Amino acid sequence: MKQIPLAIGLGPEPGFDNFVTGPNGVALHALTQWRQPGPPVFLHGRAGTGKSHLLAAWAARVRGQGGQVAWFHATTPLPWQFDEAWSLVIIDDAQDLDEARQHAAFTLFVEAATHGTQMAAAARLPPVDLPLREDLRTRFGWGPVFELQPLDEAATRAVLRREADARGLMLSDEVMDYLLTRFERDLGSLKSLLHRLDRFSLAERRAVTVPLLKKMLTEGEVAA
Template identity: 60%
Template structure:
């Protein structure tokens, strides 16, 4: 279990201003304008479509208002317990919930509803196709459901550039070309690679270049 105020959710943790909406504008706008508590929210799509990033943006926005968040995913140890001081409960990776965590998620859903706590969740599959118990699958699907899509190449470039600018990193065109032609183009993996590259450049006291990227990959292989 992760409580957002304790900074246990990994970066990037910027709000909606750090996101490129692309084909997911409807989901972004819904979350940005959300007046809580509202109907439950479920985001689904392939890896790299931005599900977790959108949930982090929602959590970051609520934190800015001084609210407290409960965050759970399929790998978190039990028990999962609702804190009545939370304004939002997030469950990520719903497709990977085992039987015990399905029970825990269902109990959280019911308890959150009874205490006026907003519910948001995400998974790789639409609710109807989730390999979950019927009562949990039904509840995940009865609120606002958004199917997310991967960004096009131009949008992926813009998202990487925006994140690099946010970090104060100069990401040259040749580095960008190298990233997009030699690695998976989904944003999740590219952002993770940017995290590693940022840390490596700081440790090496060097600017980010293609030779530095190659050195990092060779040393971390």
Template identity: 55%
Template sequence: MKQLPLAIQAPPDFSFESYLPGTHAANHAALAELAGLRPGSAPVLLWGAAGVGKSHLLRALARRWMDAGEQVAWYDPTTPLPWAWPPQASLLLFDDCQAFDEPRQHAAFTLFVETAGQGVAIVASADRPAVDLPVREDLRTRLGWGPSYALVHLGEAETRAVLRREADRRGLLLGDDLLDYLLTRFDRQLGGLMQLLVRLDTFALSHKRGLTLPLLKQMLADPDSPPTDPTA
């Protein structure tokens, strides 16, 4: 029987401040758009490949609005049907729209219709622009009506900075050898690398050891260690 670590790890930091747009103008523009979003604003679509930070920004937006006393409703491909609009919610978030099945596409379109003119803001994410989404035409039109931002992956130096900052936030010492290994042996999608860092933190706690390259290799060889989702 393995000893389980105590729940003393730092929770995920989903905030605008923890999102690093890097040098990409589109990332900066998306961040500015969300920071200035108000109830009743035009729908916003964030799109791009896995790991560019779309879900992070949606969660950061939800956190900011809830901290301001607003009600937020979240819908994604795993959200059970039926989807209802809580009348008190002023922000609706649709995550991973490209994966909505037909019933959820219908539900999302219905929410667009029901909230029209009601002072509700809608922000959605997808892996491609609205025009290319495999969804019903009326929903595609709604998703593409307002501002649309193509988020871009960070460069290597920027990815290093994000991983180091997250390690520091967790009180972890992330050595150059371990960081080099992560960036050369794994896909550089930031979401997957962050999950891997969290997984390594948990593994290190359970073994009462610091973060080292041998510990990472031990974790990867451990059949009881949960896998990392490379598409996060």
């Protein structure tokens, strides 16, 4: 019987200080210097480019200053009811909003404008290309729009090394090479895989090696 690992080693919380900038310095600088309330901010780019990290870092800063943050995803249950106490409203995965949530998102924009609440959103596509109703696409693209680019290999290695160190996980160059040559270099997916590997190594009471990683994948171990 395997030991069930405790929920430890969850990795660092997203912050501006632990965002690996790579080619995305303009967006990072803009958000760290942002004075709210201001026009809506929109981030777009392929999966794993850091959109959610930057939004989470912004949310953490707002909360640290005593503000309240609302975060909506394309799967967040309806109704989406605006609260005047919010300082920042985030809409993530905007490209996947269904018709009902498009209406809800547009209403949030109207309420936010009325009450002086900062809006921010993210999607894989720029506002002009989103498969959404025209008035909502216009709202998303009303303020500054930043495209995030994928990290190069060196920066991706730095992110994974930092994540592993934060978990107390010894990640050899051999394991790192295997991860980067056998899997998509989508940071979100790679971090999820690292989380699974951390838990699997704890359950197996074995150091992280390529054979252990292969065993985890063969057994179909799922993230908890």
